[in-house]
Amino acid sequence: MDPLSIGLVAGTVLAALGTAALAGLKGWNAWLELKRLELTHSFADGHLPPAGNRIELADLRERVRKLEAIAAGIDL
Structure with missing residues (x-):
């Protein structure tokens, strides 16, 4: 294998990993925001x-x- 192929494969893997990490973090933040809204809603209703x-x-x-x-x- 030549160094160019190895570099392209490594770059593609890093880009895919970065994209997956970004998607995971956005999902995590959305889930946390949902939980915050649920908590504030339940406290506002007096349970x-x-x-x-x-x-x-x-x-x-x-x-x-x-x-x-x-x-x-x-x-x-």
């Missing part, structure tokens, strides 16, 4: 979900309770 979400959660719990009863063979 209470909106009423609609609580009603949905209660409905889902009732469905799970019914499915567990069906699975256990209990008639409601």
Whole structure:
């Protein structure tokens, strides 16, 4: 192999590694920003979900309770 080929392969590998590192860092920063927004949003709400979400959660719990009863063979 001649030195030019080795240099081209090394340059290509370094460019690909740099691009992957840059993409990873951008993704990491976006994830951190999302977590910051989630934290500030939850503190602003006083840790209470909106009423609609609580009603949905209660409905889902009732469905799970019914499915567990069906699975256990209990008639409601």
